[in-house]
Amino acid sequence: MPKSRDAASDTALKLSNQLCFAVYSTALAFNAVYKPLLERLGLTYPQYLAMLALWEQDDVPVKEIGRLLHLDSGTLTPLLKRLETAGLVTRTRHREDERQVRITLTAAGRALREQAKAVPLGIFEACGLSTPTLLKLKDELITLRERLDAAAP
Amino acid sequence: MPKSRDAASDTALKLSNQLCFAVYSTALAFNAVYKPLLERLGLTYPQYLAMLALWEQDDVPVKEIGRLLHLDSGTLTPLLKRLETAGLVTRTRHREDERQVRITLTAAGRALREQAKAVPLGIFEACGLSTPTLLKLKDELITLRERLDAAAP
DNA sequence: AATAATTATTTTGTGAACAATTTAATTGCG
DNA sequence: CGCAATTAAATTGTTCACAAAATAATTATT
Numbered sequence: 001m002p003k004s005r006d007a008a009s010d011t012a013l014k015l016s017n018q019l020c021f022a023v024y025s026t027a028l029a030f031n032a033v034y035k036p037l038l039e040r041l042g043l044t045y046p047q048y049l050a051m052l053a054l055w056e057q058d059d060v061p062v063k064e065i066g067r068l069l070h071l072d073s074g075t076l077t078p079l080l081k082r083l084e085t086a087g088l089v090t091r092t093r094h095r096e097d098e099r100q101v102r103i104t105l106t107a108a109g110r111a112l113r114e115q116a117k118a119v120p121l122g123i124f125e126a127c128g129l130s131t132p133t134l135l136k137l138k139d140e141l142i143t144l145r146e147r148l149d150a151a152a153p
Numbered sequence: 154m155p156k157s158r159d160a161a162s163d164t165a166l167k168l169s170n171q172l173c174f175a176v177y178s179t180a181l182a183f184n185a186v187y188k189p190l191l192e193r194l195g196l197t198y199p200q201y202l203a204m205l206a207l208w209e210q211d212d213v214p215v216k217e218i219g220r221l222l223h224l225d226s227g228t229l230t231p232l233l234k235r236l237e238t239a240g241l242v243t244r245t246r247h248r249e250d251e252r253q254v255r256i257t258l259t260a261a262g263r264a265l266r267e268q269a270k271a272v273p274l275g276i277f278e279a280c281g282l283s284t285p286t287l288l289k290l291k292d293e294l295i296t297l298r299e300r301l302d303a304a305a306p
Numbered sequence: 307a308a309t310a311a312t313t314a315t316t317t318t319g320t321g322a323a324c325a326a327t328t329t330a331a332t333t334g335c336g
Numbered sequence: 337c338g339c340a341a342t343t344a345a346a347t348t349g350t351t352c353a354c355a356a357a358a359t360a361a362t363t364a365t366t
Contacts, residue, residue: 012284013273019287020183020276021202022294025223027180028353029301030173035354036306046322049174063344070178073345075323082321099331099344120166123173126304127297131165134172137293141175144280144290148182151279153189181323188324199352216314226315228353235351252314252361311364318357328347335340 023141033126037119041112042086046071046079048116054089054105055113061100088112176294186279190272194265195239199224199232201269207242207258208266214253241265 083089088109094100236242241262247253
């Protein structure tokens with residue numbers, strides 16, 4: 001009975017499409033929740049991620065931010081220039097290796113951290129799920145992402 | 154001991170940041186896996202989503218595609234114009250309600266479905282996880298997305 | 307019936323995201 | 337040493353994603 005076997009594998013295969021769409025649309029939904037919270041800080045979500053990275057470790061090369069955020073320089077260069085224009089970071093060629101551009105927080109960039117402390121609570125409340133549930137979901141997504149990264153060309 | 158209480162809530166709050174980043178970066182990783190598979194079809198991932206919707210139900214207004222994909226017309230109008238330029242769909246004002254633009258598959262658009270059948274297997278393999286795991290993850294993400302949608306302004 | 311309110315789509319402007327190419331600096335190797 | 341290979345950023349061009357405003361058609365209201 002090839003018909004039923006096809007139907008079963010069809011269902012299994014459709015699932016990967018559905019999972020990807022679930023991830024895609026959840027990412028958009030997260031962005032919609034972050035947007036009003038971050039608007040007060042004058043940041044977009046990717047800019048917020050870059051600031052989070054810099055609040056953890058300051059004076060890092062573009063490459064390192066890219067490694068942390070899984071983004072390439074083609075995305076980060078203009079993003080970091082916008083943060084520079086906003087007066088939150090400085091971009092300077094590294095003396096010891098002129099290929100690198102080091103990103104450093106300004107006083108305003110460091111000061112923004114205080115205001116940003118209000119953001120996670122807003123997100124947590126919007127998720128409306130228990131801490132253990134969120135933790136498990138996060139770990140499973142990271143596992144999935146690692147598999148996808150490994151499979152990518 | 155306010156210090157330990159702060160530390161505990163801090164950890165819980167950081168989690169929502171981490172979960173969002175997990176969703177965000179997994180969406181990018183999925184896209185990287187889809188890209189070479191969809192390139193053969195001449196589609197991007199959002200275009201593929203639109204085609205999937207049309208293969209399920211043809212001759213629908215832009216609004217309906219937006220409802221299914223959680224995208225607004227500002228995103229869809231240019232995307233659908235590109236599909237039209239590629240010869241996969243036609244865009245025509247609806248006679249009964251001239252506000253609507255109905256999207257209809259061309260013969261080439263319908264024919265592309267055959268080639269697209271190879272895509273889900275590639276994705277499934279790249280996920281590298283069992284069907285039950287993927288199913289559970291998908292359902293949890295949809296629950297999360299619904300909560301986020303409800304919380305969004 | 308005239309007009310106000312609503313609805314569907316398009317347009318405009320901003321900011322990602324990434325492939326591919328370019329530029330410039332450093333490292334490696336014969 | 338000298339030149340090839342590598343590395344880090346920046347640039348260019350295409351495609352999302354969405355807010356806000358504009359356009360045009362339909363429906364509701366007085």
